[in-house]
Every structure is written in structure tokens, then in C-alpha cells.
């Protein structure tokens with residue numbers, strides 16, 4: 001009886017599960033380069049592979065530590081802690097990327113499921129109840145060729161629609177020739193109504209409403225003020241395809257094609273459109289690519305579609321913007337400036353309000369093309385689109401970049417999750433270095 005009592009007692013003792021890191025003691029593991037007007041500071045390190053992040057309504061930053069669970073980082077200013085404190089919210093080694101909060105629920109993704117917990121931001125806890133499974137059998141009935149990680153977006157209810165949970169899925173392999181069809185269950189984005197009774201073991205993945213197909217790996221997802229879903233897509237690795245159409249000179253692991261993509265879906269007019277994979281990709285560097293230009297579509301599996309079909313928007317939806325090959329964009333967020341009541345402004349330059357911010361995880365090959373970075377996309381908030389044309393290679397600028405690119409993907413910052421706080425600061429997780437850092441506009445002291 002005694003050990004059990006001790007366990008129960010310990011569970012209510014914050015000190016057992018909380019850990020403070022004073023800000024003054026923290027430095028980047030590998031100093032990144034910061035563009036002028038931007039500062040960067042590590043707020044916590046030694047995390048286990050930090051991926052997706054989400055602020056709750058009490059300004060706790062929830063972080064998925066892949067292979068560990070969900071933790072909360074809370075800013076303290078006490079005699080014992082002048083920095084952020086980490087506390088464990090859910091310990092579950094299956095959780096590895098996606099996280100969302102909506103209507104009092106915390107949603108977290110594992111390889112094959114999405115779970116939901118009732119979440120209380122004041123106690124920073126999910127209580128003792130078991131999670132509800134919202135989605136199961138991600139990847140459907142079509143074998144095991146699906147990626148480990150899934151991004152989650154909570155779509156709030158409207159006058160006419162209930163709330164939805166939007167979920168993405170990529171393939172694990174390069175060569176899934178079925179992935180352009182909704183029935184393949186991979187390389188697509190689906191959504192699940194949260195009002196309807198949730199089946200006992202969750203919705204089957206294949207029962208979700210199809211939002212987009214042929215999105216190879218749509219990891220970065222966010223909804224803009226016009227109810228458009230923006231998708232930062234990780235494109236194919238051409239070196240693993242061998243179609244004769246691809247110039248031989250490009251077929252090396254460090255090639256600079258195809259572009260990674262920024263795509264969009266109008267959530268007020270969901271058609272389940274096709275976005276190219278595994279047939280069409282987009283040119284980044286036209287050097288050695290015949291008369292193609294940046295942003296133009298080409299077929300890389302002639303067995304499925306040809307260039308003409310790939311270039312027809314009725315067949316293949318073109319991207320809105322292109323990113324450097326192998327940039328590996330993992331998150332996108334829009335900057336809304338100061339969003340809290342009665343909070344000070346300590347955030348990014350207010351002239352950037354409305355712009356898009358994207359994390360680049362960078363190439364996983366060495367030497368790398370595709371830099372680990374945080375970039376800013378100038379945005380036209382009236383047309384709800386990037387300022388630059390899809391044909392542009394300068395549609396975004398670097399704010400933070402790994403300092404020594406020849407060392408990447410080894411000793412380098414590798415940005416993953418992005419979150420703005422109410423004061424306009426941008427928080428960035430880096431899984432490879434176990435860090436969360438914060439970016440501000442040349443601000444002198446920490447607030």
C-alpha cells in the first residue's frame with residue numbers, strides 16, 4: 001500500500017515533474033545566422049526531438065517531444081526560476097509530431113492514430129482520463145507505405161459547419177505509384193467532423209473527407225483569414241526516380257530539383273483536387289532542364305502523366321510559390337502582431353504583420369542543398385496570396401539560417417514547429433538539437 005500512496009502523492013508534487021532552465025544559462029548548440037533586425041534566444045534545450053508546438057490560452061507552450069510525449073513550457077520569474085519551466089502533460093512514446101488545441105481538447109498524433117484529451121490550461125493537465133481516439137488506421141487498407149508523422153489543424157466551426165480536425169499523411173517510400181488516388185490512403189489531406197458521434201475506436205482514416213490528393217508530404221499546414229488551407233509540401237527526391245525524361249545531370253542526390261511547394265485549398269470550396277504526386281513536380285533550378293522555367297510543371301513518371309497534362313491546371317493544381325529543392329518545409333504560420341489583451345509588444349517587426357513564416361528542416365543528405373532555416377514570405381493580405389509569382393526564386397527571405405551549411409544536416413539547427421505568442425514573438429523548435437528558441441525584433445531585454 002505504501003508505494004502506491006507515494007506514487008499518488010508524487011504525482012501531485014510539481015517538483016517531481018517540473019524542470020526549470022534559467023534563460024541566462026542557455027546558448028544555441030550551433031549558432032545560427034540571424035538577419036538584421038532579428039534576435040534569437042534559446043528558451044529551453046535538452047528536449048527529446050521537439051516537433052509540433054501549440055500555445056494554450058494561458059500562454060503555456062505545448063511541445064511534442066517525439067518518442068516521449070507532450071510537455072508544457074511555462075515562463076516563470078521566481079527566485080528559483082528566471083526562465084521557462086518544463087512539465088509533462090502526457091507521456092506516450094508513440095506521439096511524434098502533430099498537436100492542436102480546440103474547444104478544450106488537446107489533439108496529438110502518433111503513427112497510426114490521432115488521440116484527443118480533455119485539456120485544462122490552468123492546471124496544464126489532461127487529468128486522469130484515457131484519451132479518445134479520433135482517427136485510426138492512418139494509411140488505410142493500402143499496406144504500410146505511409147509516413148510516421150501527421151500534421152493536425154483544428155478548423156473552428158462556422159455558421160454552417162461543425163469544427164473539423166484536418167490531418168495530413170505522406171508516403172514512407174519514394175515510389176508509391178498509387179499515391180495520386182484518394183483510395184491509396186497516402187499523400188493526401190483529409191478532415192474529420194468533430195461534432196458527430198466519434199465511433200468507439202475512432203473514425204477510420206478512409207472515412208475522412210478528402211481535401212487534397214497527390215500532396216506528396218504536406219507537413220506544414222495552416223488556415224489563413226480567408227479560410228484557405230496553406231500546405232507546405234515536401235516534394236520528391238528525383239535521384240530515386242529513373243525516368244528517361246529527367247536529365248541525367250540532375251539525377252544525383254544533391255540535385256536542385258524539383259522545388260518544394262506552397263499549395264492552397266479553398267476550404268469553402270473543397271474539390272479534393274490533385275496536386276501532382278506521383279506524376280508531376282515543379283522546376284526550381286531550370287539549369288540543364290531544357291526550356292523549362294522555375295515554377296513550371298514537369299512529368300517525372302511518364303507512365304502516369306506527361307508534361308502537357310502536368311501543365312494543365314484542370315488535371316494538376318499548380319503551386320502558389322516554390323521553395324528551393326530539399327528545403328523540407330515543415331511548418332507555416334502567419335504573423336498577426338499583438339493578439340493578446342493588455343500585453344506588451346516584444347515581437348517581430350510590426351511591418352511584417354500578415355506575412356507567412358515557414359520552417360525549413362533542410363536536406364537530410366550531405367553535402368546539403370536545401371538549408372535549415374526560418375524564412376519569411378511577403379504576403380498580399382487582400383488577395384490572400386504570396387506577393388511573388390510561382391515563377392520566382394526570390395519569393396521569400398531568410399531570417400534565421402544554419403550558420404555552417406557544410407556541416408548540415410549534422411551539427412546544425414533544424415527548424416520544425418512554429419508558434420507566435422500573443423506578444424508577437426515567434427517560437428521555433430529544432431528537433432535535431434533538442435532546442436526551442438524565440439525570435440524577436442531587435443528587442444533588448446527578455447519580457
Ligand SMILES: *[C@@H]1O[C@H](CO)[C@@H](O)[C@H](O)[C@H]1NC(C)=O
Pocket residue numbers: 020021022079080081082
Ligand atoms: C536559476 O537562478 C536562480 C537565481 O540565480 C537560482 O537560485 C536557481 O537555482 C537557478 N535555477 C536553475 C534551474 O539553474
Ligand SMILES: *[C@@H]1O[C@H](CO)[C@@H](O)[C@H](O)[C@H]1NC(C)=O
Pocket residue numbers: 141142143178181182183184
Ligand atoms: C492500393 O490502392 C490501389 C488503388 O488505389 C489498389 O489498386 C491496390 O491494389 C492497393 N494496394 C494494396 C496493397 O492494397
Ligand SMILES: *[C@@H]1O[C@H](CO)[C@@H](O)[C@H](O)[C@H]1NC(C)=O
Pocket residue numbers: 146147148170171172173217234
Ligand atoms: C517520411 O517522409 C519523408 C519524406 O517526406 C521521408 O524522407 C522519410 O523517410 C519518411 N519517414 C518515414 C518514417 O516514413
Ligand SMILES: *[C@@H]1O[C@H](CO)[C@@H](O)[C@H](O)[C@H]1NC(C)=O
Pocket residue numbers: 269271
Ligand atoms: C470551386 O472550385 C472549382 C474547381 O476549382 C471551380 O471551378 C469553381 O469555380 C469554384 N467555385 C467557387 C464558388 O469558387
Ligand SMILES: *[C@@H]1O[C@H](CO)[C@@H](O)[C@H](O)[C@H]1NC(C)=O
Pocket residue numbers: 290291292
Ligand atoms: C520546349 O521547346 C520545345 C521545342 O520548341 C517545345 O515543343 C516544348 O513545348 C517546350 N517546352 C516547354 C515546357 O515550354
Ligand SMILES: *[C@@H]1O[C@H](CO)[C@@H](O)[C@H](O)[C@H]1NC(C)=O
Pocket residue numbers: 305306307308309
Ligand atoms: C499527353 O497526354 C495526353 C492525355 O493522355 C494526350 O492527349 C497527349 O497527346 C499527350 N501529349 C504528348 C505530347 O504526348
Ligand SMILES: *[C@@H]1O[C@H](CO)[C@@H](O)[C@H](O)[C@H]1NC(C)=O
Pocket residue numbers: 342
Ligand atoms: C494590465 O496589466 C497590468 C500589469 O499586469 C495591470 O496592472 C493592469 O490592471 C492591466 N490593465 C487592464 C486594463 O487589464
Ligand SMILES: *[C@@H]1O[C@H](CO)[C@@H](O)[C@H](O)[C@H]1NC(C)=O
Pocket residue numbers: 389390391
Ligand atoms: C507569373 O508570371 C508569369 C510571367 O511573367 C505570368 O505569365 C503569369 O501569369 C504570372 N502568374 C501569376 C499567378 O501571377
Ligand SMILES: *[C@@H]1O[C@H](CO)[C@@H](O)[C@H](O)[C@H]1NC(C)=O
Pocket residue numbers: 033401402403404405
Ligand atoms: C553565417 O555567418 C558567418 C559569419 O559571418 C559566415 O561566414 C557564414 O557564411 C554565414 N552562413 C550563411 C549560411 O550565410
Ligand SMILES: *[C@@H]1O[C@H](CO)[C@@H](O)[C@H](O)[C@H]1NC(C)=O
Pocket residue numbers: 404406407
Ligand atoms: C563547417 O563544417 C565543416 C564540416 O563539418 C567543418 O569542416 C568546418 O570546419 C566548419 N566551419 C566552421 C567555420 O566551423
Ligand SMILES: *[C@@H]1O[C@H](CO)[C@@H](O)[C@H](O)[C@H]1NC(C)=O
Pocket residue numbers: 077446447
Ligand atoms: C522579474 O521579477 C522581478 C522582481 O519582481 C522584476 O524586477 C523583473 O523585471 C521581472 N523580470 C521580468 C523579465 O519580468
Ligand SMILES: CC(=O)N[C@H]1CO[C@H](CO)[C@@H](O)[C@@H]1O
Pocket residue numbers: 175240241242243301
Ligand atoms: C521509380 C521508377 O520509375 N522505376 C523504374 C526504373 O526503371 C525500371 C526499368 O525500366 C522500371 O522497371 C522501374 O519501374
